Amino acid sequence: MTTPALLPLSGRRLPPLNLGASAFPHHRATLRLSEKFILLLILSAFITLCFGAFFFLPDSSKHNAKLQGGMELRGGGSAAAVPSCEGKWTARGNEERLRNKIRADHEKALEEAKEKLKKSRDEIQAEIQTEKNKVVQELKKKDSKPLPPVPLPNLIGINSGEPADPDIREKRNKVKEMMKHAWDNYRQYGWGHNELKPIARKGHSTNIFGNSQMGATIVDALDTLYIMGLHDEFREGQEWIDKNLDFSVNSEVSVFEVNIRFIGGLLAAYYLSGQEVFKIKAVQLAGKLLPAFNTPTGIPWAMVNLKSGVGRNWGWASAGSSILAEFGTLHMEFVHLSYLTGDPVYYNKVMHIRKLLQKMDRPNGLYPNYLNPRTGRWGQHHTSVGGLGDSFYEYLLKAWLMSDKMDMEARKMYDDAIEAIEKHLIRKSNGGLTFIGEWKNGHLERKMGHLTCFAGGMFALGADGSRDDKAGHYLQLGAEIAHTCHESYDRTTLKLGPEAFKFDGGVEAVAVRQNEKYYILRPEVIETYWYMWRFTHDPKYRQWGWEATQAIDKYCRVSGGFSGVKDVYSSSPTYDDVQQSFFLAETLKYLYLLFSNDDLLPLDNWVFNTEAHPLPVLHLANTTLSGNPAYR
Numbered sequence: 001m002t003t004p005a006l007l008p009l010s011g012r013r014l015p016p017l018n019l020g021a022s023a024f025p026h027h028r029a030t031l032r033l034s035e036k037f038i039l040l041l042i043l044s045a046f047i048t049l050c051f052g053a054f055f056f057l058p059d060s061s062k063h064n065a066k067l068q069g070g071m072e073l074r075g076g077g078s079a080a081a082v083p084s085c086e087g088k089w090t091a092r093g094n095e096e097r098l099r100n101k102i103r104a105d106h107e108k109a110l111e112e113a114k115e116k117l118k119k120s121r122d123e124i125q126a127e128i129q130t131e132k133n134k135v136v137q138e139l140k141k142k143d144s145k146p147l148p149p150v151p152l153p154n155l156i157g158i159n160s161g162e163p164a165d166p167d168i169r170e171k172r173n174k175v176k177e178m179m180k181h182a183w184d185n186y187r188q189y190g191w192g193h194n195e196l197k198p199i200a201r202k203g204h205s206t207n208i209f210g211n212s213q214m215g216a217t218i219v220d221a222l223d224t225l226y227i228m229g230l231h232d233e234f235r236e237g238q239e240w241i242d243k244n245l246d247f248s249v250n251s252e253v254s255v256f257e258v259n260i261r262f263i264g265g266l267l268a269a270y271y272l273s274g275q276e277v278f279k280i281k282a283v284q285l286a287g288k289l290l291p292a293f294n295t296p297t298g299i300p301w302a303m304v305n306l307k308s309g310v311g312r313n314w315g316w317a318s319a320g321s322s323i324l325a326e327f328g329t330l331h332m333e334f335v336h337l338s339y340l341t342g343d344p345v346y347y348n349k350v351m352h353i354r355k356l357l358q359k360m361d362r363p364n365g366l367y368p369n370y371l372n373p374r375t376g377r378w379g380q381h382h383t384s385v386g387g388l389g390d391s392f393y394e395y396l397l398k399a400w401l402m403s404d405k406m407d408m409e410a411r412k413m414y415d416d417a418i419e420a421i422e423k424h425l426i427r428k429s430n431g432g433l434t435f436i437g438e439w440k441n442g443h444l445e446r447k448m449g450h451l452t453c454f455a456g457g458m459f460a461l462g463a464d465g466s467r468d469d470k471a472g473h474y475l476q477l478g479a480e481i482a483h484t485c486h487e488s489y490d491r492t493t494l495k496l497g498p499e500a501f502k503f504d505g506g507v508e509a510v511a512v513r514q515n516e517k518y519y520i521l522r523p524e525v526i527e528t529y530w531y532m533w534r535f536t537h538d539p540k541y542r543q544w545g546w547e548a549t550q551a552i553d554k555y556c557r558v559s560g561g562f563s564g565v566k567d568v569y570s571s572s573p574t575y576d577d578v579q580q581s582f583f584l585a586e587t588l589k590y591l592y593l594l595f596s597n598d599d600l601l602p603l604d605n606w607v608f609n610t611e612a613h614p615l616p617v618l619h620l621a622n623t624t625l626s627g628n629p630a631y632r
C-alpha cells in the first residue's frame, strides 16, 4: 500500500538506504536520513495497522465501525474517518451514535407505515399485486429461456388429405362443422375452463385437472383445429396458452391425464405448427410433474401438486397402488421431451419404470393393474385391456413404432403381453363375437368396456413386425374386435355404444347394469374403425364411422355444444351435460381422418399418443435406447 504521508515529509523521493562502507563520510546526514526514514517507517506501519485493524475486526464491530464512520462523514466532518486511531471515539460515543441511528431508522419506518395506513385497502392490495406480478414476470422470463435447437424429425403430411370423392368430402366437411360447433360454444361459454357444460352453458372441470382453470379443451383441441385447417381458432388457442397457461398453481392434478392431454397436446401442436411457445410450455409442465417420481421405487404417484410437488395415489386404488395404465403411459411424451431438450431426465424416468416392470413376476404372464410405489409389489391381481390397463400395452407398441422400430425391448414386451392376453382374456361368445374380458379374482369376467375397443386398432397397428410373422392373424383379430364393438353400438336404440357390455347368460354385446349404459363421447370404437380403414381400406369402416357421426350429431348435439347421454337404450335420452375435451382431441379427429386421404398424417411418419395427439417418428440409433442418454 502506498503511504501518501511519505511524500510531503521530504518533498522528494528518498534515496535508497545505503548501509555499505561508502556511506560513512556522510554519517550525520545519513543518520538523520535514517532516523527520518525509521520515523517514517513507524508512522507508515502505524497507519497500516489502523487500516488493518479495521479489516480484521470481527464482523459486527466492523459493521458498527463502518456505520459510525459513515454517519460521521455524512454529518460533515472528515476528521472522524479514522476515529479509533485518533482515540476520539469512546465506547459511550459509539453506543450513542448507534442509538441515534436506530432511533432514526424507527422513525423512518414509522413514517412509512403511517403513509401506508393512509392508503385505502384497495390501494394496498393493488400495490401487493403489482409486486407479485413483478415476481411472476421475473420467474416467467427465467422459465421461458429458449431451448437449444434440435433437428426436427421428418414432418410430412400435416395438411390437406382432401378426398377426391365428393361424398367422402361432404362427410369430412360435416365432421369439421361439428368441430366448429364444439369449439365455438366452448369459446363462448367455457373459455379458459377445462371443459364445457353445453346445456348449463358454463365451464366444467373434474378432479383430474385439479382446481385450476387450465384450458384443457384448448390444449387438447389444438392439433385437431390445425389439421382441419381451422387456423383462426388455432391462433386464438395459441394466444390463450401464451398469455394464460400457467403451471405455478396450487393444484393437484393427475400425472397421466396431464401428460397425455397437455404435454401430448402441446408437443403435437409444436411439431405441426413449429411455434416455440408450445414446446416451452410442454417442458415447463413436465418439470412440474417430475416430483411425482420421488417414490421409494421410482414408480410415480397418480397425482401431484403442481406447486408443492407433493404426490399421492387415488384413495380408491388397491392398497395405495399406482395404476398400470397411468405410470405406463408416459413413455412417448417423455422420450420426446428428452429429444427436444437434450435433457435425459425424462427418458431415464420412463426407462426406469420399464426396467422395473421387466424384472417383476407376472401371474400367467399378465400385468396386474395395480402396483404399490412404496413396496414395488403388485396390488390386486386384476388385469384389463380396458380401464386401468389399456394404454400401457398401447405404449409398448408405440414406443417401438416411434423409435423407427429400433426399440426391440419394447416390441418384445408388447409381443409377450399380447400373447398372454390372447391366451387368458380373449374369447368368442356363443354368437361368435370375439371379445376381450377382464381377469378378476382368479377368473375371467365376460365383460368388455368401451375403452377396450381401442385394442382392435392396436392389434392392426402391431400386425406388421409381429412375432412368427403373424401379421395376418393380428389384422384379423383387429377386424373381429372392430366388429364386436360395432355390434355394441348397433344393438342400442341410439346407435351409440354403452360404457361396458356383457357376453353372459344369453346377453351379447349389451350393457346390463344401468350405470354402464351411458355414452360420454368416447373415441375408442371410432379409433379402431380408422386404423382398420388405413390397413384394409374396407369401405365398411367408413360406413360404420358415418353411422356414429350421424348418431352423435342427432343425439349428443345441443345448441350449446355436444353432451354425453346417460342411456343409449332409451329413446328419450337425458344428457350428462359435459363436453369432454377428448371429444375434440380424439373422437372428431379420428372421424376427420377416416374421411381423409391416407397422406394426411401417414402412419409411417406419425405415431398417435393415447389422446390422439400425433408425434413424429424419431430416427434414433439403436444403442441409444438401451440406456445411453446421448440420443440426439
Ligand code: DMJ
Pocket: 391, 451, 522, 523, 524, 582, 586, 610, 611, 612
Ligand atoms: C382418453 O383420455 C384417452 O384415450 C385415454 O387413454 C383413455 N380414455 C380417454 C377417452 O375415452
